[in-house]
Amino acid sequence: MLFAVSLLWAAASGAQAASPIEGVWSFNGGRIAIQQSGQPGQFAGTVVAPTTFSLCTHPVGEEIWTQMAKQPDGSYWGLHQWFFETSECVRNPALGRTAWRVLQTAGGRYLRACFSEPGSGLQPTISPDGVVENATFGCVDSALVSAVPDFSSAHLSRYVSFPASKGCLGRRKLRIHIHDPENDPIETVVVTLSGGGVSRKAKVKQEKNGAVAVANLGGFPSSVVTVRVQLTTFLGQHLSGKRRYRRCATAKHHHRKN
Numbered sequence: 001m002l003f004a005v006s007l008l009w010a011a012a013s014g015a016q017a018a019s020p021i022e023g024v025w026s027f028n029g030g031r032i033a034i035q036q037s038g039q040p041g042q043f044a045g046t047v048v049a050p051t052t053f054s055l056c057t058h059p060v061g062e063e064i065w066t067q068m069a070k071q072p073d074g075s076y077w078g079l080h081q082w083f084f085e086t087s088e089c090v091r092n093p094a095l096g097r098t099a100w101r102v103l104q105t106a107g108g109r110y111l112r113a114c115f116s117e118p119g120s121g122l123q124p125t126i127s128p129d130g131v132v133e134n135a136t137f138g139c140v141d142s143a144l145v146s147a148v149p150d151f152s153s154a155h156l157s158r159y160v161s162f163p164a165s166k167g168c169l170g171r172r173k174l175r176i177h178i179h180d181p182e183n184d185p186i187e188t189v190v191v192t193l194s195g196g197g198v199s200r201k202a203k204v205k206q207e208k209n210g211a212v213a214v215a216n217l218g219g220f221p222s223s224v225v226t227v228r229v230q231l232t233t234f235l236g237q238h239l240s241g242k243r244r245y246r247r248c249a250t251a252k253h254h255h256r257k258n
Contacts, residue, residue: 018147019043020102021068021076024183025111025142027051031183032064033235035148043068043076046234048183054082054137056089060185061234065113068100075101075126082118094118096137101126114139148235149184156241159186159210160229168248172218176202176229179210184233191215191229196222223247 021043024033030051037044045065047058058064058081068078079095096118102109114124114135124135132139161177163169180186191202191213202215217225224246231239 019070020109021070021100021111023147024048024145024149026145027113027142028053028140030058031145032142033148033183034065034068035235037066037068039067041069043078048185048234053080055085056083061187065098065100066095074128075099077123080113080115092118096120097123099124099126099132099135101128101130103130109144111142111144112139113142146183149181149233149237151181151184151233151237151239154181154239156229156231156239159231159239160241162227162243163245165243165245168223168246169217170248172216174215174217174227174245176213176215176227177210178213178229178231181233184235184237186210186231187234188232189213189229191227193217193220193225193227195220195225198222202227217245217247220247223249 021034022036024031028051030047031049032045032051033048034043034045044063045068047060047062047064050060051058062081064081066079068076070076077097077099080098082092082096083089084092097116099114101112103112112126112130114126114132115137116122116124116134117136120136122134122136125133159179159181163174163176176191178186178189189204189211191204193200193202193215198220202213204211204213215227224244226242226244228242229240
């Protein structure tokens with residue numbers, strides 16, 4: 001019985017093991033994160049640092065590679081997002097067939113991606129020894145940068161700089177700085193203030209490597225205001241946390257009558 005349970009555990013562990021293609025890969029000056037998509041047995045590549053392909057730049061958050069499915073020979077086939085090669089860089093609704101394979105050298109593994117233009121109808125192939133066929137646009141080799149980030153156990157304070165909350169606060173406005181996690185920038189930021197039954201959202205301004213939220217503590221009937229921060233990254237991960245602040249009592253001045 002113990003042996004049977006061990007086999008079941010090993011099978012489950014193997015099913016959950018990451019595929020060699022999963023990770024953050026360098027690509028033409030940028031980075032693409034490959035992870036499992038919502039479709040069983042398929043992967044997708046999302047731009048996490050702007051990358052240029054041909055003449056146009058693919059922005060952060062774009063799902064540049066889709067329907068990436070493993071083939072019997074160990075390579076992957078799927079689709080690449082193209083642009084029309086004009087100064088406007090309009091997205092081409094016709095996707096190009098693409099092949100990927102993780103190859104190994106003495107220095108480590110790397111990813112070879114080979115492309116065929118949308119109108120060619122040809123499916124590129126990459127053999128186990130790296131030989132390529134039917135790639136009308138050629139190939140790009142990418143270095144492995146890191147594993148796909150996992151924020152399931154990350155603390156919000158690693159990416160959010162709250163003002164100190166000791167004692168009472170005399171000022172009305174707080175500035176909360178949000179920093180982009182490495183290899184998975186933040187897509188949305190929601191900062192909510194609540195106290196005494198009143199709730200409102202703070203203003204959030206996007207910056208180069210993150211965002212700044214301006215929280216106005218004025219106008220709440222309670223002296224204690226809770227600031228909640230919720231973050232969603234481009235790879236679909238979530239981080240949240242809160243901090244409580246106590247406002248200083250407003251001094252009252254009495255004037256004597258002569």
